[in-house]
Amino acid sequence: MNVTFFNTKQYDQQFFTQVNEEHGHELQFLEVPLNAHTAVLAKGADAVCVFVNDRVDAEVLHQLAHAGVRLLALRCAGYNNVDLSAAALLGLPVVRVPAYSPYAVAEHALALILTLNRKTHRAYNRVREGNFALNGLMGFDLHGRTVGLIGLGTIGLVTARILKGFGCRVLGYDVKDSAEAQKIGVEFTTLDSLYAQADIISLHCPLTPQTHHLINEAAIAKMKAGVMLINTSRGAIIDTKAVIQGLKSEKIKYLGLDVYEEEGDLFFEDCSNKVIQDDVFMRLLSFNNVLITGHQAFFTSDALHNIAQITLQNISDFEQGRVLTNAVPLPAATASR
Structure with missing residues (x-):
């Protein structure tokens, strides 16, 4: 053809x-x-x-x-x-x-988690400048932490297996039951319960009318203070303006994104010689606890x-x-x- x-x-x-x-x-x-x-x-x-x-x-x-x-x-x-x-x-x-390759996306989600937690991106730049001070680089053990996965399809299940290997408690929410998730040791729960308990929330659901802006002001209000939010699925699952408010109030302490709801004019292109006109995206970049990659989770x-x-x-x-x-x-x- x-x-x-x-x-x-x-x-x-x-x-x-x-x-x-x-x-x-x-x-x-x-x-x-x-x-x-x-x-x-x-x-x-x-x-x-x-x-x-x-x-x-x-x-x-x-x-x-x-x-x-x-x-x-x-x-x-x-x-x-x-x-x-x-x-x-x-x-x-x-x-x-x-x-x-569900492994590609799941592993990238873990890369965002580990980088945000241990601040390796900031440490890399410091060392290149001859700065070996550790102030501001403190992280936490993933072992024993509670991670909530929204979406337990193929990618979500691979992510769950990796997290269990780190010794995490894994909560899961999906519209469908998953016998495989139960075998892995994922604890099924409601969204509200997941928001209330999870130290880290990672999104692995498709974009549908039901999941559009699933992470909004009301959802963020139910989350633990200092939560880490990771999105490697679809940008519009997150209400970006609500997340910015969550970052400003410090309800969200870490944000890792591989997707963005208005990424169409940005991602997959070299915009380094242009003035980016998206004020919301530029506001995200101004936070030192936000890590954004350009839709590269699939890229292996x-x-x-x-x-x-x-x-x-x-x-x-x-x-x-x-x-x-x-x-x-x-x-x-x-x-x-």
């Missing part, structure tokens, strides 16, 4: 080209993101492959369908950027990569190879008329044409 990739970097081209030797598709890589202005570039493509920050709303989907695109392939797990109702009306299947060689393999297999399955095991369910009420 002819596949047009939007929003690609050098590493995307490298891994997809390597894996495509097994599939034999014709790949076209574009650096521009997909939106209403660039959708015309998909003309002649059988399938379009997009990433988390591409805009795939109704207008874009209509343009893609008009251009002859027959499949939308996401090279990521989340699909909150896709208008699924419009895709259903157009009869345009949507496939994704539901799990590429293992994960990128798996993403390429699963994405191209999804496309091959569609081409050969096989069952699309990684299809995103489309709204039933609007799926008929």
